[in-house]
Amino acid sequence: MSNTIKKLAVLGSTGSIGQQALDIIKDFPSKFRIVGLAGGNNTSLLAKQVSQFQPKLVYSPLKFDLPDTTKFLSMEDIVTHPDVDIAIIATSSKIGLAPTLAAIRSGKKIALANKEVLVMAGEIIMAEAKQHQAEILPIDSEHSAIWQCLHGEKGEVARLILTASGGPFYHLSPTQLAKVTPEEALQHPTWKMGRKVTIDSATLMNKGLETIEAHWLFSIPFNKIEITIHPQSIIHSLVEFADGSLKAQLSVPDMRFPIQYALSYPKRLANPRLPRIDLPQLNSLTFEKINYDMFPCLQLALDAGKKGGTYPTVLCAADEIAVELFLEHSIGFSEISEIIASTISLHQGTAKPTLDEILAADDWARNTAIKLTRKANVCLKQ
Numbered sequence: 436m437s438n439t440i441k442k443l444a445v446l447g448s449t450g451s452i453g454q455q456a457l458d459i460i461k462d463f464p465s466k467f468r469i470v471g472l473a474g475g476n477n478t479s480l481l482a483k484q485v486s487q488f489q490p491k492l493v494y495s496p497l498k499f500d501l502p503d504t505t506k507f508l509s510m511e512d513i514v515t516h517p518d519v520d521i522a523i524i525a526t527s528s529k530i531g532l533a534p535t536l537a538a539i540r541s542g543k544k545i546a547l548a549n550k551e552v553l554v555m556a557g558e559i560i561m562a563e564a565k566q567h568q569a570e571i572l573p574i575d576s577e578h579s580a581i582w583q584c585l586h587g588e589k590g591e592v593a594r595l596i597l598t599a600s601g602g603p604f605y606h607l608s609p610t611q612l613a614k615v616t617p618e619e620a621l622q623h624p625t626w627k628m629g630r631k632v633t634i635d636s637a638t639l640m641n642k643g644l645e646t647i648e649a650h651w652l653f654s655i656p657f658n659k660i661e662i663t664i665h666p667q668s669i670i671h672s673l674v675e676f677a678d679g680s681l682k683a684q685l686s687v688p689d690m691r692f693p694i695q696y697a698l699s700y701p702k703r704l705a706n707p708r709l710p711r712i713d714l715p716q717l718n719s720l721t722f723e724k725i726n727y728d729m730f731p732c733l734q735l736a737l738d739a740g741k742k743g744g745t746y747p748t749v750l751c752a753a754d755e756i757a758v759e760l761f762l763e764h765s766i767g768f769s770e771i772s773e774i775i776a777s778t779i780s781l782h783q784g785t786a787k788p789t790l791d792e793i794l795a796a797d798d799w800a801r802n803t804a805i806k807l808t809r810k811a812n813v814c815l816k817q
Contacts, residue, residue, distance in 0.1 A: 441698065444471035444492070444513050446534055447525035449480045451629040452548045452574065452690060456523050457484060459695045462706055467698060471513035473526070473534075492516060514538040521698065524549045525574070527631055528755055529797055532556060536790075539569040546697040548574035550632075550644045554740075555748045556793050557651030571652065572697040577645050578652055579693035580672035580684035585653070591677040595655055597645055598665035598672060599725070600625050600688075602637040605664065609729070615768040617761060625668040625688045634758045635732075638771055639725075643736020647747055650740060657741050662733075664723040669712065687712055731772040735779065744784045745796035752800035753778035760808055778804045 443460065447453040453474070460467045471492035474481035478499045485493055485505060492513045493505055501507065514522040514534050522538040523546040524531045531549035538545050540563065547553070553560055564571055573579050577597045585592070603624055604612060620637045621630060628636065635641035646660050668688040675681050686692045687710040695706060727734045732754070739750040757774040760766045766774070778800055785792050 440466060440468045442468050442470045442518050442520045443523060443698070444473070444516070444519045444521075445469065445523045445525060446473040446494075446510050446514070446531065447475075447523075447527065447549075448472045448484055449474035449477040450525055450527065451627065451632070452525040452694070453523070455690050456525060456546075456694050456698075457488065459691050459698065459706070461487075462708060463704060466704065470518045471508070471516065473510045473513060491518070510534040511537040514543060515541040519543060521546055521572075523574075523698075524552065527551070527629065528751075529555060529794070532790075532794075535560065536563060539563045539567050539571075542567050542569050544570045544572060546572045546574050546694075548694075550575070550641075550648060551751050553648045553651050554644050554751050555797065556790065557647065557747075558743075558787075559790060559793075561651050561654075572700060573648075573652060574690075574693050574697050575645060575648065576671045576688070576690065576693045578649060578672070579696055580670075581649060581653060581674060583684045583696065584672070584674040584682040588674075588676065588682075592653075592655060592674060593659065593677050593679075594675040595649055595653065595660045596673040596675065596681075597642060597649065597660065597662045598668070598670050598722075599639060599642045599662055600636070600668045601664045601666055601723075602639065604637055605666075605729075607729075609769070612729070613767055613769045617764060620761075620768065624666075627690070630762060631755070631758055634761065634771075635754070638732040638768075639730040640732035640736055640754055640771075640775075643733045643740070644751070646737060647740035657737070662725055664725055665720065666723075667717070667720055669717065669720055685712060732775065735772060735775055739779060742784060744786045745788045745793060746779065746782065746784050748788075748793050748796045749779055749782045749784075749800040750775065752797045753804040756801050756804040756808075766808060774804050774807055777807050 445453050469488035469490045472490045473494035478497050492508050494510050511534050515537050521544045524535050525548045528551055531552050535552045621633050623633050642662050669685050670683045673681050673683040739746040753775040757771040761771055
């Protein structure tokens, strides 16, 4: 593999992470080749990507004209195709779950950017990966940082420390938070991300989901995972070892760094297009304790992760509905956490769920979150 071209399938190629992955891939035509692309409803962009990268395999929920050398396949068929070496899972929501499992069962390498896959079904995913000897390469900047810090280490891990920028509203009052608009929430101070992830970053839900992911990826108990606010977003995570030593991974906040590392691993590739840190210009790197009372979504996520079973699935589904409603101006910023909390409070969890039970919990949570919102809106109008 090291002396040959790595053949890739990119699921979610029209999304933010997918587009940035393709941006890295085109920098190294002698290292990477696109075999498959899967996009959403943005068929005009997907058609341009097909024209540029000329994949053999394509998936889209909406059909469009393809070159004679390309054919439509399901996402599961794309990632299990014998020509695919690495499957990049850059879709959002539960859509990425079935293709990830299919890729694992085919023994593929999985470059994973989809948070919900591990949050919803972490125990199942990691057990299947172990059984089929499939390697999961994290793309999230925080998990990539931990992965890099752990590389070559054999000592006991005392703590994982995830950093959070705090988003655009970390120092606002509850009254100010209640007035936040979707347009304001989408203006992240340091990262370029998709709409859903950007809102999750503003509520700090994102950091709760990443804690659950880290728990499964690195087999670390929740009581050994901490979060600290780091507004500059230069240190992406830290690992503390038994002797008190800390290792950190630093880079400019640009998702192309963790994407490139996952694709090039175990090597590092020189890429002059990626920005470099100018240390004197940094002036200082600062850290703050998290105010959990101001950002209840984070505590909801941590509690759901510790409960386990189907609770993280319900968390993800309710959050997705609440964020959609907020982006549509149907609810306020502070109501996102209220909908999630109410949905979780009504859930009767299953401790060791099957995949079918996880998907059923997802459907239940979505329906419940919508019903709760409708009921609240009716009460407000009366």
